[in-house]
Amino acid sequence: MPSALPVSIPFDAQNPLMNPPALPHGAPPLDVVNNAHILPALRWGITKAKESIEAIKTNTSPANFENVIEALEFAGEDLTRISAIFHNLCSSKNSDELRAIEEIADVELSNYHSDISLDECLFTRVKEAYAACREKSLSGEQRMLLEECYKSFVRSGALLSADDKIKMRALNKKLSQISTQFGNNTVKATEAYKKTITTPCELAGVPKRALDLYKYLADEAGQPGTYLITLEPYPIDIFTHGQNRSLREEIHRAYATRCFKDAYNNLELITEMVRLKHQRANLLGYATYADFVLENRMAGNVKTVSDFLETNLATYKPAAEKELAAIRAIALEMDGINELKPWDVAYYARILKERTYNLELETLRPYFDLEKVLEGVQRHTEKLFGIELREETTGRYPTYHSDVKAYEVFDTDTHTLIGLFYADYYARPGAKRSGAWMSTFRDRSVTEGEINIPIVINNCNFPKPTPTRPTFLSLGDVETVFHEFGHALHALLATAQYSSLAGPNVKWDFVELPSQVQERWIIQKEVLDTFARHHKTGELIPTDLVKTIQAMQNFDAGLLGLTQTFYGLLDMAYFSGTPSAIQDPETLETRIAERATLIKREAGLMSTTFHHIFGGGYGAGYYSYKWAEVLDADVFSAFKKKGLYDPDLCKRLRQLYAKGGTEPPMDIYVEMMGRKPDPNALFRLSGLLPDRE
Numbered sequence: 001m002p003s004a005l006p007v008s009i010p011f012d013a014q015n016p017l018m019n020p021p022a023l024p025h026g027a028p029p030l031d032v033v034n035n036a037h038i039l040p041a042l043r044w045g046i047t048k049a050k051e052s053i054e055a056i057k058t059n060t061s062p063a064n065f066e067n068v069i070e071a072l073e074f075a076g077e078d079l080t081r082i083s084a085i086f087h088n089l090c091s092s093k094n095s096d097e098l099r100a101i102e103e104i105a106d107v108e109l110s111n112y113h114s115d116i117s118l119d120e121c122l123f124t125r126v127k128e129a130y131a132a133c134r135e136k137s138l139s140g141e142q143r144m145l146l147e148e149c150y151k152s153f154v155r156s157g158a159l160l161s162a163d164d165k166i167k168m169r170a171l172n173k174k175l176s177q178i179s180t181q182f183g184n185n186t187v188k189a190t191e192a193y194k195k196t197i198t199t200p201c202e203l204a205g206v207p208k209r210a211l212d213l214y215k216y217l218a219d220e221a222g223q224p225g226t227y228l229i230t231l232e233p234y235p236i237d238i239f240t241h242g243q244n245r246s247l248r249e250e251i252h253r254a255y256a257t258r259c260f261k262d263a264y265n266n267l268e269l270i271t272e273m274v275r276l277k278h279q280r281a282n283l284l285g286y287a288t289y290a291d292f293v294l295e296n297r298m299a300g301n302v303k304t305v306s307d308f309l310e311t312n313l314a315t316y317k318p319a320a321e322k323e324l325a326a327i328r329a330i331a332l333e334m335d336g337i338n339e340l341k342p343w344d345v346a347y348y349a350r351i352l353k354e355r356t357y358n359l360e361l362e363t364l365r366p367y368f369d370l371e372k373v374l375e376g377v378q379r380h381t382e383k384l385f386g387i388e389l390r391e392e393t394t395g396r397y398p399t400y401h402s403d404v405k406a407y408e409v410f411d412t413d414t415h416t417l418i419g420l421f422y423a424d425y426y427a428r429p430g431a432k433r434s435g436a437w438m439s440t441f442r443d444r445s446v447t448e449g450e451i452n453i454p455i456v457i458n459n460c461n462f463p464k465p466t467p468t469r470p471t472f473l474s475l476g477d478v479e480t481v482f483h484e485f486g487h488a489l490h491a492l493l494a495t496a497q498y499s500s501l502a503g504p505n506v507k508w509d510f511v512e513l514p515s516q517v518q519e520r521w522i523i524q525k526e527v528l529d530t531f532a533r534h535h536k537t538g539e540l541i542p543t544d545l546v547k548t549i550q551a552m553q554n555f556d557a558g559l560l561g562l563t564q565t566f567y568g569l570l571d572m573a574y575f576s577g578t579p580s581a582i583q584d585p586e587t588l589e590t591r592i593a594e595r596a597t598l599i600k601r602e603a604g605l606m607s608t609t610f611h612h613i614f615g616g617g618y619g620a621g622y623y624s625y626k627w628a629e630v631l632d633a634d635v636f637s638a639f640k641k642k643g644l645y646d647p648d649l650c651k652r653l654r655q656l657y658a659k660g661g662t663e664p665p666m667d668i669y670v671e672m673m674g675r676k677p678d679p680n681a682l683f684r685l686s687g688l689l690p691d692r693e
Helices: 035-058 065-074 077-092 096-117 120-133 140-156 162-192 208-220 236-241 245-256 267-283 289-294 302-335 345-357 361-367 370-385 475-492 513-519 543-551 557-575 585-596 624-642 647-659 665-673 681-685
Strands: 194-197 227-230 387-392 405-411 417-426 437-442 445-447 450-452 455-462
Touching: 035 065, 035 077, 035 096, 035 120, 065 120, 065 140, 077 096, 077 437, 077 455, 096 140, 096 162, 120 140, 162 267, 194 245, 208 227, 208 236, 236 245, 236 345, 267 289, 267 557, 267 585, 289 302, 289 557, 302 345, 302 557, 302 585, 302 624, 345 361, 370 387, 370 475, 370 647, 417 475, 437 475, 455 475, 475 513, 513 624, 513 647, 557 585, 557 624, 624 647, 624 665, 624 681, 647 665
Parallel strands: 417 455
Antiparallel strands: 194 227, 387 405, 405 417, 437 455, 445 450
């Protein structure tokens, strides 16, 4: 039976979420939204959305595409807008107060979505429209919306009995609560660790730029004259450069044991989430949660994914063993270490890499000032897609924090505005979740002939510049910037009429292609020349240094590929069987690690903070990263052959981004490439298989 409406909330003209100020292009009023506005606005939005749904149900005209399918697409626009602002703030400007609001709001939103997806009367209208439209002349995008709308109802439980709908509603509610708690626990556990160091010798080997950051963090925390180490931003420099092995061990254990048998323990939440997702899949007639998920992915089924991951394991593991043997030899030679530990690998791998290529990796960072990298991203995408980013500094587009910058995005041929882009690149421990991601405040759509441009945001967690030093990035950090902007481009270049089909609203094993392919351009001299200038001298990155960067690109391809394969296998182990077969998360992860890792785990579990599968939508889908990597390697091989900015390929690639979910992804891919994917493209590009003649 439908859930009761939340407390009735009247329209409040003073609430900027209910009555947003008239900002250009519908930009969100991020500077004036406070926590007190959120629950009233969400409840008001739910009430308005339900009124729209009721109008669809009670319409006495025969059900058709316009009065049911399209009407559903546009129902609840205010709620969608408010929810997008709310969830972005939860990710980037969180607090204990907002986390408490989130726990309430997510339950009410879950109830609302269950009310819609399990409404028998509404589904009757959908079925009637579906039957009436299947033989009608619809555009390709309309037909895709029709199919996706019907399928969404069925996959949400619309065909269940009344008793099973009650069970489904309870499962949805509980899963929403647990997912929120899992994410909040991870943020709080990450924030909880703080290490104050008073003796500089404990940080021997750590680069000066990192020491300056640790000093700055200590000063900000009221501990002048010391160094403050936190887990966000992740202290990678201690692991790659720190000579103090005991410090590396301590920080590794702190990071690895987050949410593992501590005050923010996620172990029981994992077990419960796996059980509930399995029950949900069973209710819908699927043997496992993975069967349910993969039916709606490019891969199609568990066997295809399992075979794919096993092929990866068979290819990456031997290569990783060779790479690790060389790292072990360095550790033994330098420090007499016979048994490599998890906190040793990055340190000795960096030394081996520098020896192999006669290059100190630290010498690269002055060429990768974040501000210059962002300029490089813009120039690259201008050439690739014909777009221009213009930073807006007049306050036309307010933000929720001074760190955030706003840009207008223009098509350079038509000079039309195609989107707004917000950039939030710096870490804020306790307020911002870890990692890097793209999100939207609004996906592109067309209503009554008017284009609603996409409003997109990128988030990263780089250390803020200090008064004496800018934010210097590693080459891997540069890849992250290009990667997340690739996701942003997927949204910004969308041409879909319906927001649910726009940009990254595609099958999940296709969604990483537009982001990952952008990383491929980074090490090309033509691209590096647009941003890689020495911070002090202004000197362009030397040609011989570029050649070295290119040569070392596949240095640890085996280890990196094996790590991603381990994550994919772990994910599938949780969701492709029955919960009763999972003794506990620790036993399960240990079993998978024995097959797919080479260094024995010493502390904690990866699972307890594996947000991607337990809170980020990648459950039974983490394989998508490697799956899409095959696609992006194949796409980039065409550019390498014809030219980095070949006009015809650029045009076709832009179409791939623009179409989003308006067509099946394989159709979009084949239209781009003129053929189906080469399954070995990634292994070739990674140097693990020879190039084709």
